[in-house]
Amino acid sequence: MGLHLDFSVVLERWPLFLDGAAMTLKLAFIAILTGGAIGTFCAIGRGSSNRFIAGLCAAYVETIRNTPLLVQIFLVYFGLASIGFKFSAFSVAAAALAINVGAYTAEIMRAGFEAIPPSQIEAAEGLALSRVQIYWHVILLPAIEKVYPSLTSQFVLLMLASSVTSQISAEELTAVANYVQSDTYRAFETYILVALAYIALSLVLRAAFWALGQVLFPRRRRLGTPL
Amino acid sequence: MSQERPQEHLIVERPIVVLDKVHKSFGALKVLDGVSFTVERGEVLVLIGRSGSGKSTALRCIDRFEKIDSGEIRVCEHRVDAVDIDLRALRQDVGIVFQSYNLFPHLTIEQNITLAPVSVKRMRKAEARELAKAMLARVGLSEKLDAYPEQLSGGQQQRAAIARSLAMQPKVMLFDEVTSALDPELTGEVLKVIEQLAADGMTMVMVTHEMGFARGIADQVVFMHAGRVHEAGSASILSAPATPELAQFVGTGL
Amino acid sequence: MGGSLNANHLLFLGQGALWTIGLSMIALIGGGVVGFLIALARVSPSKAVRLLSGAYVQLVQGTPLLVIMFLGYFGLSALGFAITPLWAAGASLTIYVGAYFGEIWRGCIQAVPRPQWEAAEGLALSRTQRMLKVILPQAMRIATPPTVGFMVQIIKNTSLASVVGFVELARSGQIINNSLFEPFLIYAIIALIYFALCFPISLLSRRLERRMGVGRAKLMPA
Numbered sequence: 001m002g003l004h005l006d007f008s009v010v011l012e013r014w015p016l017f018l019d020g021a022a023m024t025l026k027l028a029f030i031a032i033l034t035g036g037a038i039g040t041f042c043a044i045g046r047g048s049s050n051r052f053i054a055g056l057c058a059a060y061v062e063t064i065r066n067t068p069l070l071v072q073i074f075l076v077y078f079g080l081a082s083i084g085f086k087f088s089a090f091s092v093a094a095a096a097l098a099i100n101v102g103a104y105t106a107e108i109m110r111a112g113f114e115a116i117p118p119s120q121i122e123a124a125e126g127l128a129l130s131r132v133q134i135y136w137h138v139i140l141l142p143a144i145e146k147v148y149p150s151l152t153s154q155f156v157l158l159m160l161a162s163s164v165t166s167q168i169s170a171e172e173l174t175a176v177a178n179y180v181q182s183d184t185y186r187a188f189e190t191y192i193l194v195a196l197a198y199i200a201l202s203l204v205l206r207a208a209f210w211a212l213g214q215v216l217f218p219r220r221r222r223l224g225t226p227l
Numbered sequence: 228m229s230q231e232r233p234q235e236h237l238i239v240e241r242p243i244v245v246l247d248k249v250h251k252s253f254g255a256l257k258v259l260d261g262v263s264f265t266v267e268r269g270e271v272l273v274l275i276g277r278s279g280s281g282k283s284t285a286l287r288c289i290d291r292f293e294k295i296d297s298g299e300i301r302v303c304e305h306r307v308d309a310v311d312i313d314l315r316a317l318r319q320d321v322g323i324v325f326q327s328y329n330l331f332p333h334l335t336i337e338q339n340i341t342l343a344p345v346s347v348k349r350m351r352k353a354e355a356r357e358l359a360k361a362m363l364a365r366v367g368l369s370e371k372l373d374a375y376p377e378q379l380s381g382g383q384q385q386r387a388a389i390a391r392s393l394a395m396q397p398k399v400m401l402f403d404e405v406t407s408a409l410d411p412e413l414t415g416e417v418l419k420v421i422e423q424l425a426a427d428g429m430t431m432v433m434v435t436h437e438m439g440f441a442r443g444i445a446d447q448v449v450f451m452h453a454g455r456v457h458e459a460g461s462a463s464i465l466s467a468p469a470t471p472e473l474a475q476f477v478g479t480g481l
Numbered sequence: 482m483g484g485s486l487n488a489n490h491l492l493f494l495g496q497g498a499l500w501t502i503g504l505s506m507i508a509l510i511g512g513g514v515v516g517f518l519i520a521l522a523r524v525s526p527s528k529a530v531r532l533l534s535g536a537y538v539q540l541v542q543g544t545p546l547l548v549i550m551f552l553g554y555f556g557l558s559a560l561g562f563a564i565t566p567l568w569a570a571g572a573s574l575t576i577y578v579g580a581y582f583g584e585i586w587r588g589c590i591q592a593v594p595r596p597q598w599e600a601a602e603g604l605a606l607s608r609t610q611r612m613l614k615v616i617l618p619q620a621m622r623i624a625t626p627p628t629v630g631f632m633v634q635i636i637k638n639t640s641l642a643s644v645v646g647f648v649e650l651a652r653s654g655q656i657i658n659n660s661l662f663e664p665f666l667i668y669a670i671i672a673l674i675y676f677a678l679c680f681p682i683s684l685l686s687r688r689l690e691r692r693m694g695v696g697r698a699k700l701m702p703a
Contacts, residue, residue, distance in 0.1 A: 003559055003560055003561075005559075062680065062683070063672075063676065065633070065679075065683065066633065066637075066675065066676045066679035066680045066683055067637065067672045067675045067676055067679070068637040068638070068640035068641075068651065068675055069637070070640045070641060070643070070651055071640060071651055071654075071668055071671050071672050071675060072672070074651075074654075074655075074664065074668045074671075075664070075665070075668040075669060075672060078658070078664035078665075078668065079664045079665035079668055079669070080665075081664070082662070082663070082664045082665050083665060119325065119327055119329045120329060120331065122292060122325070122329065123325060123329035123330075123331070123388075124331075125292075125314075125318065126290060126292075126318055126321075126322070126323040126325075126392075127318065127342070127343035127347070127391070127392070127395060128314075128315045128316075128318035128319045128343060128347045128395065129315075129342070129343060129346055129347060130315060130346075130347075133346045133347075137331075137334075137342055137346065138331055141333055142331075142332065142333050145333065160543070160544070160545040160546075161545065162545075163545035163547040163548060164545075164547055164641070166547070167644065174545065174547055174548060177548070177551070181551075181555070187551070187555035187559075188552070188555045188556050188559040191548055191551045191552045191555060191556075192552065194548055195540075195544045195548050195549070195552060198543060198544050198545055198548060199539075199540060199543035199544060202542075202543040203543070217333070219332070219333050219334075219335075219375050222375070223375060223377065223378070225377075
């Protein structure tokens with residue numbers, strides 16, 4: 001019953017894996033950008049004095065956080081198609097991931113906003129800045145800086161979670177793996193390689209966020225300490 | 228030693244700040260109970276009193292950080308108590324400096340100063356930069372243009388905060404216990420900047436615990452007690468109090 | 482379209498929900514045991530043990546659960562085990578949950594204030610005694626809210642067991658949908674059942690968190 005591993009037939013198909021990895025990164029990139037914006041607005045909305053908006057944002061966050069991504073994806077993909085809205089697997093995958101990560105981002109950003117001292121906002125009001133200007137110049141960046149490690153981890157988790165979109169045949173890394181293993185009958189080897197590829201992608205993403213942090217937070221680059 | 232200021236305005240002007248029978252409660256607690264005073268152009272009014280006497284609240288009402296329950300507040304042409312007041316227009320005319328400086332930690336001193344002129348007054352960046360330099364020179368911090376707030380001492384941060392307010396060219400400046408958070412050896416440099424502003428003719432309302440400083444700079448002293456103006460007059464009331472409360476306050480507060 | 486949703490379908494979904502709960506319990510217990518050992522290993526005095534357990538956490542947290550499921554399924558059979566979906570799913574979830582619990586609990590152990598460690602040392606307690614009598618009881622209190630919060634993740638993550646053919650709630654929904662083709666209705670019902678399972682636990686976790694006075698947003702794998 002000895003374990004015999006043969007990676008050669010799997011490795012031969014490396015261009016497929018490369019395409020899959022690129023697609024995974026593309027999905028993650030779109031979802032992070034869109035979901036990041038959704039989450040930020042939602043975090044602002046939850047603090048709104050308008051109870052309808054605050055309630056809507058809370059309902060969105062709770063619904064997403066308490067149901068599995070897989071079911072969300074099925075509901076959007078097959079559900080929308082059944083009532084006449086047909087979208088490509090890729091667009092549904094990207095949208096579902098964005099909606100999903102948006103809810104988690106909202107919770108993290110809310111913590112970031114709450115960590116900004118009210119005196120900062122008062123000082124900005126005293127300088128006659130408008131609400132939008134205050135959010136943009138005084139609150140947003142320091143809030144992001146405060147929760148940047150959490151955001152980074154959440155976005156890496158999102159990249160990993162994008163593997164679930166293989167279940168609606170978005171052609172990302174896991175979908176490629178499913179195809180290669182059925183083609184080569186080397187399932188264990190295939191998934192070992194793909195696992196390693198995901199670990200590498202996680203490291204790449206973490207490095208990218210570190211670099212982005214260096215650009216976003218010049219003060220920290222110079223002084224080293226978080227706000 | 229009271230400062231002599233030339234009578235530069237011959238025509239009769241309307242006062243810069245007027246409080247008229249201002250009432251304000253936090254829940255059941257009455258903090259302002261019919262407060263009235265007037266600040267003319269170029270005047271320095273100093274609010275003193277024990278903590279809880281309402282002096283900081285009175286100051287914050289002028290910039291509408293607190294809403295009043297009844298009475299009237301006018302600042303330049305603004306009706307501060309009006310429901311439909313244009314807050315941003317008011318705050319372009321009023322500069323406020325806080326006890327805890329409240330500089331923006333993620334921005335350099337220059338960015339702290341240029342933020343409002345560029346965003347609110349749509350000043351060009353280069354012009355705003357020159358303005359920042361001029362304002363920093365005024366508070367003696369020219370070399371700190373590119374520093375971040377945390378690289379500055381408390382006294383320097385407070386001076387930078389004053390420069391930030393001045394850059395909006397306000398018609399009146401409010402100072403809310405601006406030296407209370409500072410170590411004693413750092414208060415002097417901040418007070419000197421404020422003295423210079425007074426000498427330049429800036430209209431100011433300040434809450435302070437520095438009695439010696441108040442005596443030297445104030446055109447008017449308002450002593451608040453239990454939410455009311457208990458005693459008011461020129462700086463001389465500090466040397467010769469008419470009420471036992473002020474006498475006791477000056478006696479212990481020195 | 483093959484007929485409409487009837488009581489039999491709902492019964493089938495109910496069965497699926499029970500399996501979701503069952504698999505969650507397996508993952509909770511299995512992952513709990515692994516996670517406990519990992520947490521202890523992460524604060525071990527031996528550097529090799531710390532590195533090894535750290536590597537385990539990094540590898541698992543860098544891999545999607547879906548891929549771990551496939552690895553469990555195909556790996557165990559490649560190793561010659563007669564593999565059932567329950568086994569594959571249970572083993573994969575144990576590995577996955579163990580890494581996350583290990584990391585969460587390591588944080589809790591290290592969050593016990595330093596003076597407590599020193600005081601315990603000063604009393605000449607052995608290392609095991611220090612852990613059992615002084616550190617762990619305090620760490621457990623700190624660990625309660627995030628552990629309860631992670632149970633929500635476990636329940637949601639069991640949905641991925643459907644890919645290795647384990648018939649839990651999500652899979653039973655797929656099966657019914659294959660015959661009825663009412664995806665909107667069926668997946669909405671499935672989502673609702675998951676919500677009913679998860680939301681009370683989310684609320685509980687938040688209440689515990691508030692009582693402990695820690696208002697930090699926590700990371701949750703999607």
